[in-house]
Amino acid sequence: MVTPKVQVENLRLSYGSKEVIHGISFDIEPNEILGIIGPAQSGKTSLLRCINRTMEFTAGTKMSGTIRVDGEDTAKMRDVYGLRRRIGMVAPLPVGLPLSIYDNVAFAPRAAGMNNKSELSALVEKCLRQAALWDEVKDRLDSLGTKLSGGQQQRLTIARALSHSPEILCLDEFSIAIDPVTTMRIEDVLKELKKDMTIILVTNLVQQARRLAARTMFMWNGEIIELGPTEQLFGDNPKDKRTHDYVNGIFG
Amino acid sequence: MTMHAQIQPAPQFGETPFTRKKRRNEKIAQGIFAVMVACIVIPLFLIVGYLIKEGVSLISWEFLTTNPTGGMRKGGIWSALLGTFWLVGTSLCISAPIGVLAAVYLNEYAKDNWFNRVVNLAVVNLAGVPSIVHALFGLGAFVLFAGMGRSIIAASLTLAIMTMPVIIASTKEALAAVPRQFREACWNVGATKWQTIWRIVLPNSISGILTGVILQVSRTAGETAPIMFTGAVFYRKIEEGNLFAYGLGDQCMALSMHLFTVTTQVTNAPHALPFAIATVLLAFVLLVNLTAILFRSWLRSRKKW
Numbered sequence: 001m002v003t004p005k006v007q008v009e010n011l012r013l014s015y016g017s018k019e020v021i022h023g024i025s026f027d028i029e030p031n032e033i034l035g036i037i038g039p040a041q042s043g044k045t046s047l048l049r050c051i052n053r054t055m056e057f058t059a060g061t062k063m064s065g066t067i068r069v070d071g072e073d074t075a076k077m078r079d080v081y082g083l084r085r086r087i088g089m090v091a092p093l094p095v096g097l098p099l100s101i102y103d104n105v106a107f108a109p110r111a112a113g114m115n116n117k118s119e120l121s122a123l124v125e126k127c128l129r130q131a132a133l134w135d136e137v138k139d140r141l142d143s144l145g146t147k148l149s150g151g152q153q154q155r156l157t158i159a160r161a162l163s164h165s166p167e168i169l170c171l172d173e174f175s176i177a178i179d180p181v182t183t184m185r186i187e188d189v190l191k192e193l194k195k196d197m198t199i200i201l202v203t204n205l206v207q208q209a210r211r212l213a214a215r216t217m218f219m220w221n222g223e224i225i226e227l228g229p230t231e232q233l234f235g236d237n238p239k240d241k242r243t244h245d246y247v248n249g250i251f252g
Numbered sequence: 253m254t255m256h257a258q259i260q261p262a263p264q265f266g267e268t269p270f271t272r273k274k275r276r277n278e279k280i281a282q283g284i285f286a287v288m289v290a291c292i293v294i295p296l297f298l299i300v301g302y303l304i305k306e307g308v309s310l311i312s313w314e315f316l317t318t319n320p321t322g323g324m325r326k327g328g329i330w331s332a333l334l335g336t337f338w339l340v341g342t343s344l345c346i347s348a349p350i351g352v353l354a355a356v357y358l359n360e361y362a363k364d365n366w367f368n369r370v371v372n373l374a375v376v377n378l379a380g381v382p383s384i385v386h387a388l389f390g391l392g393a394f395v396l397f398a399g400m401g402r403s404i405i406a407a408s409l410t411l412a413i414m415t416m417p418v419i420i421a422s423t424k425e426a427l428a429a430v431p432r433q434f435r436e437a438c439w440n441v442g443a444t445k446w447q448t449i450w451r452i453v454l455p456n457s458i459s460g461i462l463t464g465v466i467l468q469v470s471r472t473a474g475e476t477a478p479i480m481f482t483g484a485v486f487y488r489k490i491e492e493g494n495l496f497a498y499g500l501g502d503q504c505m506a507l508s509m510h511l512f513t514v515t516t517q518v519t520n521a522p523h524a525l526p527f528a529i530a531t532v533l534l535a536f537v538l539l540v541n542l543t544a545i546l547f548r549s550w551l552r553s554r555k556k557w
Contacts, residue, residue, distance in 0.1 A: 054439050059364045085442035095437040098456055107451070108441035157437070164441055 011065035035209030038219035088161030094153035096145035131159035307527030335504030342408035351419030378417035407483025422464025
């Protein structure tokens, strides 16, 4: 049996006295795209931040349970920066760092100690191509990342997430700032990337999960309502009626 | 029908009592704000204008570069000018780095617990302590206890203690103004806190940090109380034209102190002398500020968001 890429075991998370994730457990297989759907406040983003341990930067949070990446307990990893480099993270709203486009993408490799100019340039080009942004910016790599349009900045964010060659790519509603055509181009890229990495796709567009994910997880109020093959969740007979209502837009 | 004439609607974009009221309120608000600005600007111009008018007759290159003579009634203000220069420079060299780095720690590294809240409270409170209290502390700690005696270094340290809390507070504000998403984006790609601070946070807050430091230059140059007990003297003659005529262990004259002395202690001083000193002090502060403001606007022109 293959070791799951990510194993989440009885994860609980509270902000102050309010528990937002109530003991969830699931596995993510290597090279799969796992879709995570669910309404706001259901703990999707918090879950991603627990996986790459940036939750530690938020004061007053308490986490229990274990998260293993390649069978290794993340809480016991001594090189937390190494862990974060293994996980690419794309936030819902684009954050172009106040640096040039080139420096935005080269930020992570440089932070990891990569200084060779030609290697960096090759990497920057590769990541920008993968994020479907290269053609639009190749003539102005020196201009500011923050001056790009919202959709371009979001693709820049994706390029940045790919720049440290992650094994796991977490996309947190990546498409809310991107037009449908570009979204499709990136979705095609994701299908390619699946060969090299495991992808966690948090999305509010349930059809996006249906298009891309082999398995989908429906979260609601910090619990997993249903996790199974995507077709089962989107079919006529999901295990839980709430899943059926949610994916068909008749929730509430 | 008569009914028809009565219910004819008002033109859609015409004036109604409500829009008239809105426009009147807008004018009143604007008027109040403009008057308040005038309340600040007019006295300022009157003060500066009066100082220059009364003092300009004395000001010359010679006035700036010769020592006071004749019981401070004649000659220039060289030793006081250079003294202020040294006091401001030395105290800034101490307070700016320590203050800025402490603020970086408090804003970026310190966890939000009771101890750090107490530290923050202490900083804010220290910023409000009267300068004469700092003077007494400086006298006790630096002049007497540390055995520095009354000297430029003791006075500068006292001034530095006085300005540091304000620099910490203003630097913290500047750092907090850098959006948190920038930091999160850096952490997400595996950058350490220090890498994030050095490459993203500091470059984007430097102009705000500078503003805080600039304001303290003016304050340091103008304060009299903290240096009276710790290093400034009534009269001292130094080599003219030598910028390094003072050593750190020397006592010095200072413009603010000199102004006080000439106005209250020296009888029969020329009428224009205090005004001339005040004008030079103002010009000194303005010059330092101007340099810093130009530097800052150059930094801002490269600002990236």
